[in-house]
Amino acid sequence: MTVSTANKVVLGLQWGDEGKGKVIDMLAGSTDYVVRCQGGANAGHTVVCNGKKTVLHLLPSGALHKEALCIIGNGVVVDPVALSEELASLEGSDVNLEARLRVSDRAHMVLPYHKLLDAANEAKRGDKKVGTTLRGIGPCYGHKMSRQGLRCGQILLDNFEDLLRSQLVATNKHLKELGEDGFDIDEMHAQVLPYCEALRPYVTDTVALLHEAVKEDKCMLFEGAQGVMLDIDFGTYPYVTSSNTGVGGVVTGSGLNHKNVGEIIGIVKAYTTRVGEGPFPTELDDAGAEELRQRGGEFGATTGRPRRTGWLDLVVVAYACRLNGMDSIALTKLDVLSTGDDLPVCVAYELDGQRLDTVPASLEDLARVKPVYETLPGWSEDISSCRSYDDLPKAAQDYVRFVEAQTGVRVGYIGVGPDREETIVCPS
Numbered sequence: 001m002t003v004s005t006a007n008k009v010v011l012g013l014q015w016g017d018e019g020k021g022k023v024i025d026m027l028a029g030s031t032d033y034v035v036r037c038q039g040g041a042n043a044g045h046t047v048v049c050n051g052k053k054t055v056l057h058l059l060p061s062g063a064l065h066k067e068a069l070c071i072i073g074n075g076v077v078v079d080p081v082a083l084s085e086e087l088a089s090l091e092g093s094d095v096n097l098e099a100r101l102r103v104s105d106r107a108h109m110v111l112p113y114h115k116l117l118d119a120a121n122e123a124k125r126g127d128k129k130v131g132t133t134l135r136g137i138g139p140c141y142g143h144k145m146s147r148q149g150l151r152c153g154q155i156l157l158d159n160f161e162d163l164l165r166s167q168l169v170a171t172n173k174h175l176k177e178l179g180e181d182g183f184d185i186d187e188m189h190a191q192v193l194p195y196c197e198a199l200r201p202y203v204t205d206t207v208a209l210l211h212e213a214v215k216e217d218k219c220m221l222f223e224g225a226q227g228v229m230l231d232i233d234f235g236t237y238p239y240v241t242s243s244n245t246g247v248g249g250v251v252t253g254s255g256l257n258h259k260n261v262g263e264i265i266g267i268v269k270a271y272t273t274r275v276g277e278g279p280f281p282t283e284l285d286d287a288g289a290e291e292l293r294q295r296g297g298e299f300g301a302t303t304g305r306p307r308r309t310g311w312l313d314l315v316v317v318a319y320a321c322r323l324n325g326m327d328s329i330a331l332t333k334l335d336v337l338s339t340g341d342d343l344p345v346c347v348a349y350e351l352d353g354q355r356l357d358t359v360p361a362s363l364e365d366l367a368r369v370k371p372v373y374e375t376l377p378g379w380s381e382d383i384s385s386c387r388s389y390d391d392l393p394k395a396a397q398d399y400v401r402f403v404e405a406q407t408g409v410r411v412g413y414i415g416v417g418p419d420r421e422e423t424i425v426c427p428s
């Protein structure tokens with residue numbers, strides 16, 4: 001498969017789980033660097049190659065290609081325990097990352113106490129809980145923003161053990177203020193230290209490294225985690241993650257500038273899913289939801305939670321395209337819709353008798369909107385062996401064209417099955 005070698009960004013345009021892992025993996029074969037810029041081990045990127053499934057959480061999905069240098073950028077929150085486990089899980093495979101993984105010295109560390117804080121915060125919210133992955137993401141970004149965090153670069157300092165200890169003391173106090181039991185400081189210190197030590201060889205100034213790479217005209221792939229509707233600024237706040245999941249996060253999370261990012265590819269699942277709480281206008285709540293969940297295998301790659309499912313919401317997708325200056329869309333899991341049934345697609349919202357063409361900022365409004373659907377004819381043919389747009393049944397082609405017409409963005413790739421090869425590349 002031929003792909004251009006210009007820099008590329010891959011972003012999720014819904015609530016995450018759009019199938020970014022597969023597209024990234026497909027593009028990573030022709031890139032020198034794969035760069036993660038935000039999020040942490042909350043992500044679950046599934047890659048299937050020759051029938052073998054690998055789920056990555058913190059490592060860039062492009063890691064499975066044997067050549068690319070893998071960068072965990074400054075905007076990522078790095079869990080040294082999760083990273084060690086993920087590296088260990090690849091041992092024995094032919095993927096050796098020792099020589100080609102770099103972790104930013106500016107990236108903040110997620111430590112076990114962040115997970116305790118995450119759980120405590122969720123418990124405190126009661127029925128207003130966010131439904132986080134409990135991976136400590138929010139508390140770690142919270143520490144970063146309130147200038148209390150520990151950065152990976154600090155592992156290299158002689159006084160790191162003291163720095164870690166003072167963090168443990170402060171967080172333990174905070175946990176107890178929240179009514180939690182807290183933890184044994186010596187025990188936690190002894191538990192965490194070896195994982196931080198193990199991170200040491202990978203820690204470097206990735207900002208300088210990436211700027212050098214730009215000078216040398218290296219090709220980069222920036223891989224987003226989560227999706228635009230989980231963005232801390234533009235998503236369904238507070239039912240969001242704690243980073244900028246769009247192109248802004250690529251810039252602030254890599255240290256490169258907007259001129260370096262190249263082509264922006266948005267990943268859109270042919271229907272919609274979300275995990276965790278928060279409004280979801282096109283959500284199905286009957287047997288149809290379960291059928292779509294089973295057909296699409298919609299269970300969280302990180303937490304195993306069943307995902308909420310619903311029809312394609314093009315108000316959301318068009319909003320995400322506008323925010324991020326999309327060059328093309330990769331439409332994933334189109335094969336899941338091959339049931340022969342008609343396919344409702346949301347093209348606008350209605351709120352108090354008014355038509356809305358964008359996502360309102362108010363959560364209360366979004367929870368009240370009624371989706372305006374256009375119903376497209378379905379198809380029943382198995383499309384998993386289609387390898388060109390022309391191979392698709394007419395109704396499936398029309399579905400693709402409808403997405404393009406409503407968003408104003410070209411569909412460049414179509415996913416027709418989980419394997420790397422089960423992809424249609426549409427000529428531009």
Ligand code: IMP
Pocket residue numbers: 015016017042043044130131132133134135136137138225226230239240241242275276277
């Ligand atoms: P957190 O990122 O663990 O703080 O979770 C905040 C929200 O983002 C929750 O609704 C999670 O379910 C959701 N979330 C976080 N990471 C992912 C992901 O990779 N895919 C889908 N949803 C995610």
